[in-house]
Amino acid sequence: MRTLKDGQKHPISFTLNGEEVDAYAEPRTLLCDFLRHEIGASGTHVACEHGVCGACTVLVEGKAVRSCLMLAAQAEGATVETIESLSNTDDEFDDLQAAFHEHFALQCGFCTPGFLMTLTMLKRTGRRYSEAEIRDALSGNICRCTGYKEIVDAALTVLGPDSLAAE
Ligand code: FES
Numbered sequence: 001m002r003t004l005k006d007g008q009k010h011p012i013s014f015t016l017n018g019e020e021v022d023a024y025a026e027p028r029t030l031l032c033d034f035l036r037h038e039i040g041a042s043g044t045h046v047a048c049e050h051g052v053c054g055a056c057t058v059l060v061e062g063k064a065v066r067s068c069l070m071l072a073a074q075a076e077g078a079t080v081e082t083i084e085s086l087s088n089t090d091d092e093f094d095d096l097q098a099a100f101h102e103h104f105a106l107q108c109g110f111c112t113p114g115f116l117m118t119l120t121m122l123k124r125t126g127r128r129y130s131e132a133e134i135r136d137a138l139s140g141n142i143c144r145c146t147g148y149k150e151i152v153d154a155a156l157t158v159l160g161p162d163s164l165a166a167e
């Protein structure tokens with residue numbers, strides 16, 4: 001097992017939004033803090049810092065995870081995706097972001113990256129979801145502003161039974 005002396009950092013290499021990252025992190029550094037403060041991927045938001053609110057949700061190996069419950073060192077060799085990965089190179093919204101915009105599914109927007117990353121994981125399954133399934137999937141994401149109806153409505157336009165994405 002590799003051991004570090006006081007003050008030493010772990011070398012970390014992983015893929016962030018399609019780009020290779022080679023960096024160093026203290027053993028105790030959380031992935032969310034590493035992304036925001038060391039890499040500059042500040043679209044990932046941090047609120048509760050103990051796994052309750054879902055604001056910090058990112059995709060690791062395609063799975064939605066709370067980056068406040070994961071150490072940066074645990075990302076070694078992994079594929080990590082944040083909200084910054086959703087817009088294309090022309091800075092246009094992806095379909096989920098556009099749906100949130102059209103349905104007024106955000107106010108302050110602090111929770112929005114977490115919601116969108118959770119929904120992105122669902123979208124990639126390629127299947128359709130009922131409203132109940134979408135509500136269940138989003139039950140780990142908390143919004144203090146909007147209520148959830150607009151968020152669920154936006155999700156349904158992309159992921160729901162009648163979505164264009166499913167045709
Ligand atoms: S900041 Fe990670 S779940 Fe709330």
Ligand code: FES
Nearest residue numbers: 107109143144145
């Ligand atoms: S839009 Fe403000 S917390 Fe959700």
